[in-house]
Structures are given as structure tokens and as C-alpha cells.
Amino acid sequence: MHRFVGRLLAQGGATARRIATVAVIATFTAGAAFAQSFVFNNVSIEGNQRVAVGTILTYAGISQGEALTTAGLNDAAQAIRASGLFESVDVIPSGSTLLIRVVEYPTINRINIEGNARLRDSELLPFVQSQPRRAYNPTQAESDTAAITQAYAQQGRINATVTPSIIPLSDNRVDLVFVVTESAVTEVERISFLGNRTYSDSRLQRVLDTKQAGVLRAIISRDTYSPERVAADRELLTDFYNSRGYPDFVVQNVDVALTRERDAYLITYNLREGQKFAFGSVTVTSEIEGLDPAPFQDAIRVRQGATYSPVPIETDITRIERLAVNRGVNFLQVDTRITRNPRDLTLDLNYVLVPGPRIFVERIDIEGNGTTLDRVIRNQVDVVEGDPFNPREIRDSARRIRALGFFQDVAVNARQGTTENQVIVDVDVVEGPTGSLSFGANYNSDTGLGLVASYKQSNFQGRGQSLSFDLSTAETNRNLSFSFSEPALLGRDLRMGLNLAYSTTDNENALYDTEKFRFSPSLTFPVSENGRLTLQYAFDYADLTDVSASASQIIINEAAIGSVSTHSLGYTYSYDTRRSGLNPNAGVLLRFGQEYGFGDAQFIKSTALVGAETKVWNEEVTLRATLEGGHLAYQEGTSRVTDRFFMGSRVMRGFEAGGIGPRDALTDDALGGNAFAVVRLETEFPLGLPSEYGITGGAFIDYGSVWNVGETFGETVIYDEFTPRAVAGLSVFWTTPIGPLRFNFTEALQSEEFDNTKSFDVTISTSF
Template sequence: MRAEGQAGGYGLWMMLLAVLLGAVWPGWAAGQVIQRIEVEGTRGIEEETIRSFIGSKVGQELSREQVSEDIQAIFASGFVTDVRVEEEEVPGGLALTYIIAEKPLIQEVSFTGNAQIKQDDLEKLVELKAHAIFDPGKVQEAKARIEEEYQKKGLFLTEVVPEVEEVEPGRVRVIFHLHEYKKPQVKKIEIFGNEKISERKLHQAMQGVKESGAFTRKPYNREEMFRSLYFLDYYYKDHGFLDLKVASPERLLTPDLRQVYIGVGLEEGIQYRVGTITVTGDLLDPEAESKKNFALQEGEIFRQSQLQMDIQYLTDRYGEEGYALVDIDYQLDRHPEDAIVNLNYMIHKGKKVYFERIEMTGNDKTHDKVIRRELTISETQLYSSKELRRSQARVQRLGFFNSVEFIPRPGSADDRVNVDVVIKERPSGAFSAGAGYSTTEDFFFTAQYSQQNFLGQGLSLSLQTQISQRTQNYYVRFDDRYFLDSNWRFAVNLFSTEQRYLDFTSARRGGSLTVGRPIPHTEYVRTSLTYSLVQSNLENYAKSSSIYRRQPANTLIGSLTTQLERNALDNYLDPTKGSLLSAGVEVAGYNVFGGEQDFIKTILEAQYYQPIPKTRGTYLSGRVLLGLLDYQGGEDLLITERFFLGGIHSLRGYEYGSVGPVFVEDSEFETPIGGNKELVFNLDYVIPISKEMGLKFVAFYDIGNAFNDNEEIDLSNLRQDWGAGIRWMSPMGPLRFELGFPLDRREGERSEVFNFAIGTNF
């Protein structure tokens, strides 16, 4: 006799039948002892695995309830499609044989027709493995997951057809046939139900899916569609529409399946204004004082962005006092009948928290001390969110790192917090060489070895050569901003330069020594003293020029420059935000500093960088430069120290040194002599091209001039230019390639000038 079962509803019926048979068949009578238990029909499954589901044991009396439970347990394992239990009388009792029919095993899982999703990615999605037990339900689940992934990529027309092929008895091959279709282009996005905000503004707010244009193809992407709906919802809430309802977008495909129309239905609801604002809980400041600093104010239209700003303000305010774990919740109480919403901030400040451990990660090259000396936080110090941000800004400002993150995490106790300083180093040292051609330099060759973070200790070392028809420059620079681990700066600069102007060559050879330090109790202000000893000479000029012939030859200049600088830029090498103010006075000679010439040169400079809101890294930058030279040398003008404008560091639409006063010779030939005063304004509009590569596009406008000894600075007599270019934050430092066009071109001046430079923006 036998009891048996089968998977599915039929299996349940068979298990019920087995119980009934046990109740009426004499062979299942109680009191008989089980003498032997056998398992038959296993191929891929270990016999012991099946036995583990059998509760009946040898030596026990036969129980029809237990045999029924055995059948149910074997089915529940998911390994079988059929179970039979047969009984045979043997001496002393009964022998039970559990005969099973295994589910087939998967021999192989394969895919056909997939071009948009890689095989490896599909295998991760389906979660079906070779040698696993075949389960039709899991095949359907895998199909759904594949369709979901194609939906995310905008390929919602893709068909997924699974096929199960028997390879041999007990083994199957699962094949997913994929019929991919190209992403349809978004032809039109229609918004319905908007009455108070124009569709044009809503389209601008929907960052994500965009309509295709005459020259642009915008493929449909489901994730981008949901992203657009998120921005649409945020835009409405940022304009007081707190009851907005947005329906799921509808899609309408064109008959050729190449384009899709998208419809978004919405119900705007009421536009709320702020009623009352209250602050409750653990207050650090009087409620009225806190409310004065809020962006949201009573009576104004409710804006989600201002709510977030106010929460951040409160978080920072409490963080400054050591409450790192402050919990700030809020409640909106809407009154649609009056179109107002009351806002209540609920604050639980928690315990004061102290810094426990500050650990650096990612600085494979840079020594910890280079980072730690920029920190204004320390271990055991009371937590301060303000000092945390300040420390992060100081480390980022070094210019050695692509990214800097300060990540707080729980410490060993609930009043302790650890900080991970996670940095990503940028290549700080490189050797590079190149050659090229420009309209100003003709053929040029440049080679440079630079280490902006030499030996990982924050030292700067640079050796540079630039040779062309107009220039022959050699530099060796060394700079240590924390000399001997102190706050003192020490720098050495050796150079030999020959710069070809329009009518002469300025040759300068010498060096300088700089010492400086921050001004105590200030954040960004430094002062420095630089002593320079330079041999200057005017060369390669036309002998017919009487003014050049009167200039001193091989004159020695010894000078001391006092510099006061406030540098609040976010990055020394590649700034995008902040300001720089600088004042320098160079005093030469006067029987104090050596040399053969006495003069005073003053340079005042201001730079400002302002990010453009709601853009991805675009910013404006501007510079104002004023130079004054006080030299009483009579006809000896000391031309090598005068101001000549033109070139990449002043007026980029004019040749190097071509803008400024001239001396009219007896032959009526105009000889450039430079000015003893200069004024320059620069304005740049910078758009990132690739953040990873450090590429940026720049459009610029310049205005300025140099003025003679007998002239005052005349704002109505300024030269102008405009242009565009590419900037690259390369491993050897910032590279600039810019093309300028004069706006008031005069006779003999070029219509465009190409500029190339290695170094910072101004």
C-alpha cells in the first residue's frame, strides 16, 4: 500500500488523501513498529537531506499523523514535485519507503538579444544559478526584475520572454530572450491642472526629463522622469502649495515607437502664507532672537527651501555650543480656510558632545601633520560645527586635494564624537614638457618639474623653463609655509628671464628671499618681507631710439617688499569662491638695500570669486589692480621697472607689453616706454566642462591702461578687450589657453591674440 503527494493544489489533495487512507487502511493500524525507512528517487539531492525532513523514526510505532507531516515537510522543502510513501510488512513490523520525484536542476542560465545591459549585470538581477533547483516562480520574478531594470533605463518597450528547455531528464536550461527597442525621444511634456504657475516655469523647474529640440535628442528615462516629478513637487512646495497632488505621468507612444508624449496631471491646491512661528523645547536664545535670524518670516509665502535653511541655522547654532546631536523637528498646522500655515519648531538639544578622535584617511602621500596644522578643532575639545566647517575649508584651501570631507561618527560614549577626515589627493608632482605655436610667441618650448606637496610635507618646489622667440625664462622656486613646523613662511626664488617686448628685451637675473607669517588672531591675514637682488638690463633695442640709449645698462637693484595679504579664497591654486586683498610696497636702494637705483613701487590688488546660484560649479571672478611707481631718475626712466600692459595677466586682447605710454622720437617714431601708473579690471565667467579632468571654459572681459609720469589715471582713456578660452587644472598646475580680441583696435594691432600660461588665474 502507499500514501503519496504532488506539488501545488494537487499535492495538497494527495496529502489529504494520504491521511484518509491511513485512517481506513488496515496496514496503517496503530501499534506496528517501524523496522526500516528507505528513501528512493534522489538524483541531485543528498538522501540525508530528505531524511532530515522525516519525523518518523526506526523503532517507533507507526503514526499516520507523523507520516502526513513527513509528506508536508518534504513538499515544503521546495525540492520535489511528488512524494509517495510505501509500506512493506517485514519481520517484527513495517518498512517505510519514501519515493520522491525531484524538481529539475538548472544546468545553465543564458540571455539573448541584450545589447543595453551587460551579461554580468543581468546575471546579478535574475539570481538564478547553475546547479540550483528549478523554480518556475523564481523565473517569473527574474523576468519582472529584468523588465524593471529596462524601465529604469527608459527602454520600457523591451520584451522579456523566458524559455525553459529540458536538456536531459532532471536538468533544464533557462533562456531569457530579450527584444530591445531604442529609447523613444521625448517629443512633448504636457502639464495639466496648473493655474497659478506657468507651464514655462514648471518646465524650467523639472530638472531631469526634457523635451527634444530641433538639434537635440532627449531620450526618455523613467528614473529621470521621477526625478523631474520630485523637482516639480519641491518647486510647488517652495511657493507655498503644500497640498499639491501629482498624478502618475501618462505616456503616449507614436505609431513608429520613436517618440513619446508625456502628460503630467496635477492639482495645485491652496497657496499658503506663514501664520505664526514658534520655537519650543530646549532654547539657547530667546524665541524672538531666533526668529529674527530665520529666513521664513510671518506673513510671507511659505517656502520649503527657507524652512530647510532655518533648520540648518538652528542646527549650526546648537552645534556651535557643543550640541552635536541636537534633534530639531517641526510641525506644520495648516488652515486652508485662511490660507495660512503655522510653524512650530521643537528642539531637543541632548547632551554636550566632545571630540574624541580625529583620524585621517586617503592621505597616502601627505603627512598627517600637513592636515592637522590646518585644523581649528582638537581632540577633547567641545564640539563646534562652526570650527568643523572652518577646518574643512582650511584643508581644502591648501590645493593639494580633489576633495575634503569631515565625517562625524559616534564615539565610545554618547557624549563623544569621532571625526574622519576623508581626502582624495590630487597629483601634486609632475614633469611635463611641450612645444607649440601661438600668435604672440611663435614657436615655443616649455618644460617644468613641479611638486606642490613636495615629500608630502606641504612644501612647494618648482623648476621651470620657457623658451620662445619672445621669452627665455628659467625659474627655481621653493616655498615652505610652515618653516621648521612653525607659523613662519620661508621662500627662495632664483630666476633668469628675458622678455621680448615690441621694441626691446627686458633681461632680469637674480633672486629673492621671503619670510612671513600670519597675523595673530586673524583667519586669513598674512604679512611678509621679501628681499630681492636683481641685475636688470635693457637689450636688443633699436639704436636709433634715443630714449632707450639713455637707460642704464646692467643696473643692480636691491629692494625690500613689504606685503600685507588677506587671502580668503577657497583654494589657493584653483579658486571658485572667496576673496583676496593684497597690498605690497617695494622700496629699492636709498643706501639701505643695496643696488644702484632708488624707487618705491606700490601694487594694490583685489580679487573676488562668486559662485552662480543654481548652477553646477559656474562662477564669476573679478580683479582690480592698481600699480604706482615713484622714481625720480630724470630721463633715466628705468624702463624695466615700469608698467606695460597686454598679455594673459592684464589685457588679454593685446600683445604682451603693447599697451601703455610711448615716447615720440625726433623721427616721429613712437617708442613704448611703459607707465608709472597702471589700472586694470578683469572679469571672467567660468563654466566647468569636466570636474574629473579639471577642465573649464572661460569667457572674459578686460579694461585698463598704463599712464605716463605727467598723466593722471583717466577712466575715460582705458583699453578694452574680450575673449574666451580653456583652463586645465593639470598635474603640473593650472594651464591657461585663451584667445582675446581688442574692442578698440588701433592701427598696427593684431585682430586677435592667443595667450598661453602656466599658473593661477591672475
């Protein structure tokens, strides 16, 4: 100000001198005003009806006899306004009395939402922070309006409008009403890609969580636009390309545009694939004095010539770190140093063992788990208090906690502890729904139409235990089952299972009924990285009842044995690489099990399955091959129709239940067999339909048989020896909200005279 006045005076003009003089006077006047202070002996408050005088004085922060400047009075007024209780506030000094005049906001009597049909009140009211019996605040009402509008936007209704209004009532009360004008869903009409040379648009669309709007738009919510989902889709695309040998892949940008009618989104991903690389030389070196890298070289699994992927690198680093801990080497850190060879498109990989910072875990804090017990979460965290801190273990722990499926959101972070060489691990979770109760109907081409009821809970009482109860009744059978499992028995990687099953059947292919009961506890534990071993005990009860006199004499003789109770001890070994992620395009499943029975009968029951799956032609076509078989051998007693194998459509397609295998030559009753084997070869491929329909095609060939009745009681049995059958067919796969359905159209290429074939069935699609 003084420099400004000086410049004006230097100009010498009369007008300038007058302006300067006024400015100086104003400056001194303002200074005097701000310097003025007031002292009040009394405070008078007017206009308050609901808010107490003491509350207003507390907001104002004014004490009797305190000296206040004009600025202090203004601060007091602003503090009262900030309470959100008053529509207007005036603070007026009057001699030794300070007058505070307020106009209170009305009290909210009730809150209504009108005009909403697509979203219920129960879905929208949680977004409203205004509360009945509290003061109405226009700012909060506007915030609530924005929250309701955003809720509609998340449902894809971006053109929905929400208008707040108040209805005055007596006693300074109002009803707060949010008037909603709903709009149609603004769907994702098209998802396209630029720069993709290796993979087609349809293949990349299947990677994304966001889907194009299709015939199931009324059920599937993933065809609505969500910025958060698009951000996650960028990561999905990056992971997809990286794991298939494209380390330089990048999503350059995502263009999101509305159609002219503002009723649909057009999403375009601009990609740069880069070149595909393979692993070159893979070595381990050590920069830690006295540490020999040779034992760590043996631990790596990445091999020269394999397609580049960060997944096996992460797996190798985990192996190296665990080996270091086992050898007593703490605070080891693995640096991956990659050398590019552009000429032959390979990446030389060197795992460098370097000293890591000496940091320890001080404690682990778990927050947000209102239902799930702390120990369930801690079982997924490999580190404990006092352990050396390993960031990789923390990331792996977060992945394992998410994999539980109990939480909507999981965040695992480390922060500075009480000292520089300590960290605190914070595990923050948001509980999600883990139970389901359902009633409905289903259809199976083998058993017909049925009614079902089920209850499932994957986090029973917050203990991480799973519990399920299923009841179903169909035209030919009734089933009741109960299962319970504890995934971490005694706090270890040891799963305890308990299964109960009861079933009765009215077999339409033979004139008899069956009744079966099974009780089976089990223990499952890992024996290798991809291998699991299950040990189990089982008690089985089986009975044949209501056997018609016109039924097979073999079945009549088996029914005459009466009810049979057996005990068995068994094991099942499984080796599964489908979930390891080391090869995203292929997987192998091996499963072999045996049961050793004793009691009313002594037997050995063996079953085995070998399956493989791979994707070809830029992952557009899936090839599957499965070999499955079983054998039942009795040392004492004999097998009955309740024990033997039958070839249903799950095992071999193209035949009715009990449609192939040994049969009574006189009555044509299916008897089942003590042995079966089948080879299933199939392919799945796109049909050229939009990917959002979830419809693909397939072709298959099944070849196999079931044979060997065992004791025939002198009766004539046909097809008791291995008599192979062959079936070819076409499939339509349809991914629906109720599950993946499979429609099979079959033709028997090789069958026997008394086989019962069928040309169509529908099942729930399953992997091998």
C-alpha cells in the same frame, strides 16, 4: 458542515437526505485520513545523483521512528521541493519504509547572453542570480529574465524581450542561455505642464532631472523614462516653488503616457501654484520657564518683507539650536508657528522655544563603506555618543555626507536604543566611483590644440582626500601639475592643500621661452557662515631662456638677471553666498588676496574680485557683473615678463593672448603689466530652442586694461599708462556632456593701434 447537513435534513427531500449522508461520510473519512499516522523504520531515496542522501533527509526533517501524519508527509515533500534542487518530489509510505523519489534539476554548465548589442555581457550578468555549477531552477531563471528586461527598461528600451532557454548536455547538465531581442530607445518625447502661470514650461523643464530627447540622445541618458526619476522631479519642483514664495504649491498628479507607436513617453505635470507670500512679522517666544527669548531674537536672519522660503527658516532654527547649546540649554526644540494673512499675502512667523524630549545618542553605526574610512563619514556628523539627540542635526549630517560625492546612496536614520531615552543613529551608504583617468585633446583659442592626460581621485584611499595629476602639451606651452588636499586636518574643519606646478612656454608673441615652477602648501578654514580664509606659503622659480637677439631689449635685460627664486607668504579671503541657497535667484562673491614675497626679490602681489549674479523676468534671464583687478609692487628687484599680468580671454574677451597692454615700441613684444583692472557685464537668455538642447544666448561688454611695466631699462614702451579698451560681443552657451562650452563673437569698441584683436573664441564657460 453540521449546520449545512441540518438544513438539508430539514428540507425533507430524499435527494437532500442522500447528499447529506454522503457529506457526513466524506467528513468522517477525511478526518480519519488526516488523523492516520505512519511510523517508518527505514527511508529509501531514489533518483538522486548529485545531492547526498543526508542532505535530502535534512531538507525533509524526518527522523527514523518518528510518527508522521499524512499532513506531515506532505510538509516533508514541500520542504524538499523548496530547496530548488529537484524538478519533482514524491513521498510514498510503503509499510515500514518511506520511499522518497526525486528527479534532480540539471546542473548549469555555463550561462550565456545572446542577441545583446546595446548592453554588454559585463553589464547584464550582475543581474543574473543563477550560477554555473549549481542546479538549474526555472523560477530563478524567470526572475533573472525579469531582471535583464528591467535593465533594458532602465535604459529606455521598454520593448526589449528576453527569453530563457536551456541546451541539454551529457551528465544531466545544461547551458542556460538568455536570448535578447533588443528594441529602440523609448525616449521622453515631451515634458509639459498644466497650471503653471508664473514660470514657463522651458524654465520648469530646466528644474527637472528628466530631460526631453534631443540631439544628444545618444550620450545623455536622462531623456529615458524612469519612475524613480519622475518621483525625484516632483520633489525638485516642490522645492523650486517653495523657495520662491509659494508655500501652497503642489504637484497634483503626473500623467505618463506612451505614444501609439510605443516609442516615446509623454509626461505631463499637473500643478497648482497657489499664491506668492512674503514674510510678515518674525518673532521668537519661549515656553521654557526662565528662558529669555531676547538673545535668540538677535540670532534670526529672516526679515519682514522678504519672499517666503523654507530655506532661511531652517537656517534660523539651526542658529537658535546652536546658540542654545552654547548657552548650556539642552533639549531645546524650535516649533515654527505660521499665521497667514490672506489679505496682504504675508506669513507671520513665530519661532517658539519649547522643551524637547530628553533623548541621548547611544551610538553611531556606519555600514556599507567598504572603501571610505569611518572617520571620513563621522566628520560630517556633528553629534557624538552621549550628545542630546537632535533630529535636525541628523538630517543636516545626511546632507553633508551626500555632498561629499563619494556615495551613490546615503541613508541616515535613528532607531530606539537599549533604553527609552536613547537612540542609535544608523548611517548606511553605498559606495560610488570617485576616481577618473582620462586621455584626450583640447582646444583653446589662446594656446591652440593640445593633448591632455589627467588622473583625479576625490576619495584617495578612502580617506576623503583629493588627489589630481594633470599633464598637457599645446602648440605654445606645456604644463604639469599635481595637487593634494586633506579636507579635515586633525579632524577639524581645516583644509590642507598642496600644489605643485611646472610649465614651459614658447611665446609666439615674443622671441623667448619661459620656465616656471611653483610649490605651495596652504590651510583653509571658515571665519564666518559664508567666509573662508586661506593661508599659504609659496616657492616660485622662474627663468627666461632662448631669448632671440631680435627680441625686446627689455626682455633681453630681464633674461640677463638669470633664474629667480622667491618665497612668499600670503592669504586669500573669500565670501560666497552663491551656494547658501538663501536667495536662489542671486549670489555674491568677494575674493581678496595678497602675497608677500622675499628671496631674490621682494614684492607685494594683490588681487581682488567682486562678482554678483541675479535672475530676472521669472528667472528666464541671468544678469552678471564682475570687477576684477590686480597690482604687483616690488620693494627690491624688478618684475619680469614671467611675473606680470597678461589679459587673456578669461579676463578680457576680444583680444589675443598678450594682445593689449604695454608693448616695446621697436619690436612690438607684449610685456605685460604690474596692474590690471576689468569690468565685465553680461546677460544670458533663452534663444527659443528646446531646453533639451542646452543652448542659450548671451551678450556682454568688457572694459579694462593692463598697464605699468615697471623698470624699462631706458627703452620706449607704449601703452604703459592706463589706456582703457572696450569690447562688446554675443555669446552662445552650450551645455554638453564634455562640459559647458561658450562661443564668443566679439567686436572691439575701443582699442589701440598695436592691439591684437580677435572676433571669435571658444572657451569652457565659467561663473564669475
